[in-house]
Amino acid sequence: MPTSRSSSPRILRPTPANLARLAATLRHGGIVGVPSETVYGLAADALSEDACAGIFKAKGRPTTDPLIVHLASARELGRVAEVNDAARALAAAFWPGPLTLVLPKLACVPDLVTAGKATVAVRVPAHPLFRRLIRLAGRPLAAPSANPFGYVSPTTAAHVREGLSGTALRSVLDGGECRVGVESTILDLSQPGRPRLLRPGGLPVEEIERVLGRPVSRPRPARLSAATAAPAPGMLARHYSPRTPLSLHPRLDGAFLARLPGDEAVLLLRRPADAPARGADPRLRWLSEDGELATIARHLFAELRALDGAGWRRLHAELPAGGEGLAPAIRDRLTRAAAKR
Numbered sequence: 485m486p487t488s489r490s491s492s493p494r495i496l497r498p499t500p501a502n503l504a505r506l507a508a509t510l511r512h513g514g515i516v517g518v519p520s521e522t523v524y525g526l527a528a529d530a531l532s533e534d535a536c537a538g539i540f541k542a543k544g545r546p547t548t549d550p551l552i553v554h555l556a557s558a559r560e561l562g563r564v565a566e567v568n569d570a571a572r573a574l575a576a577a578f579w580p581g582p583l584t585l586v587l588p589k590l591a592c593v594p595d596l597v598t599a600g601k602a603t604v605a606v607r608v609p610a611h612p613l614f615r616r617l618i619r620l621a622g623r624p625l626a627a628p629s630a631n632p633f634g635y636v637s638p639t640t641a642a643h644v645r646e647g648l649s650g651t652a653l654r655s656v657l658d659g660g661e662c663r664v665g666v667e668s669t670i671l672d673l674s675q676p677g678r679p680r681l682l683r684p685g686g687l688p689v690e691e692i693e694r695v696l697g698r699p700v701s702r703p704r705p706a707r708l709s710a711a712t713a714a715p716a717p718g719m720l721a722r723h724y725s726p727r728t729p730l731s732l733h734p735r736l737d738g739a740f741l742a743r744l745p746g747d748e749a750v751l752l753l754r755r756p757a758d759a760p761a762r763g764a765d766p767r768l769r770w771l772s773e774d775g776e777l778a779t780i781a782r783h784l785f786a787e788l789r790a791l792d793g794a795g796w797r798r799l800h801a802e803l804p805a806g807g808e809g810l811a812p813a814i815r816d817r818l819t820r821a822a823a824k825r
């Protein structure tokens with residue numbers, strides 16, 4: 485008898501037969517790992533409370549933390565939420581893409597999905613395979629990031645398999661490495677006259693302000709303590725966290741690297757001028773060649789995972805400066821990753 489490998493989800497290539505099989509799993513109330521342009525998601529039928537219960541169970545996620553509902557197109561927004569002009573303008577400008585809108589919910593959305601709130605978070609993902617699966621399943625799909633609650637988010641199908649083996653998850657659709665690499669920007673539009681940023685993410689907030697023609701209020705940046713109040717449910721001070729202790733630095737210079745103990749490693753934003761070849765000094769890794777924020781964001785979670793699995797006693801990471809572009813999202817993820825338990 486072959487040994488059973490049933491506790492580890494299978495990674496499926498995106499063939500028509502596999503897509504049809506995954507859509508059937510979703511229609512029957514099952515959970516499926518799916519690629520998105522931001523991070524991999526753990527999807528279920530958003531209109532079925534039983535199906536969504538499977539997401540919370542597999543992730544070990546508290547039911548106080550609501551889920552994002554994913555649609556195949558902006559035309560379907562009115563099926564799950566009360567739409568307003570601001571939402572219509574942003575959907576036309578940025579969907580499909582890394583923007584999640586929080587709007588008053590309609591009765592068809594189960595309370596479990598919204599953690600009992602009167603609002604629902606919605607987005608149209610840019611990954612074509614995710615949208616194809618939503619269409620084939622014939623219903624909106626709720627999906628949080630496909631990682632155990634609190635751990636570093638997954639940006640490859642292999643990350644999902646590693647993190648969620650031993651759960652009820654049977655299959656992950658392989659859509660390659662995530663292009664954006666950090667989660668969507670979440671904007672609360674439940675009071676359209678007072679747009680509020682709930683989570684910085686893959687869409688810079690200044691682009692949202694340009695389309696709305698008004699300022700968006702921002703939460704105070706995450707602090708380095710778990711006691712910090714959460715601006716949104718689930719926006720915990722400690723999140724996205726490696727198991728290895730992580731320290732943050734505005735800049736890691738040559739003097740710091742020269743004093744670095746042999747059992748500690750650093751994650752730089754860009755290749756240092758006098759760097760050895762990549763991999764020559766295993767304590768030294770970098771997120772980009774030239775400091776480009778999009779490249780840094782794309783590699784951030786995968787590098788944190790690689791360092792976390794390598795047995796270092798402590799990790800050090802550089803924080804990007806600046807309030808524009810992807811810098812706030814990268815800073816937010818690193819700050820929460822480093823927050824004390």
Ligand code: TXA
Nearest residue numbers: 522525550551603604605628629667668716717718719
């Ligand atoms: O890029 C993304 O957004 C990914 C991909 C898979 O779409 N999803 C994702 O989901 O990051 P998750 O569950 O890891 O984060 C969703 C966040 C949570 O912090 C949750 O509290 C917030 O969205 N959220 C969901 N519904 C909300 C609501 N009605 N009001 C305020 N926050 C909400």
Ligand code: MG
Nearest residue numbers: 628629637667
């Ligand atoms: Mg998450």
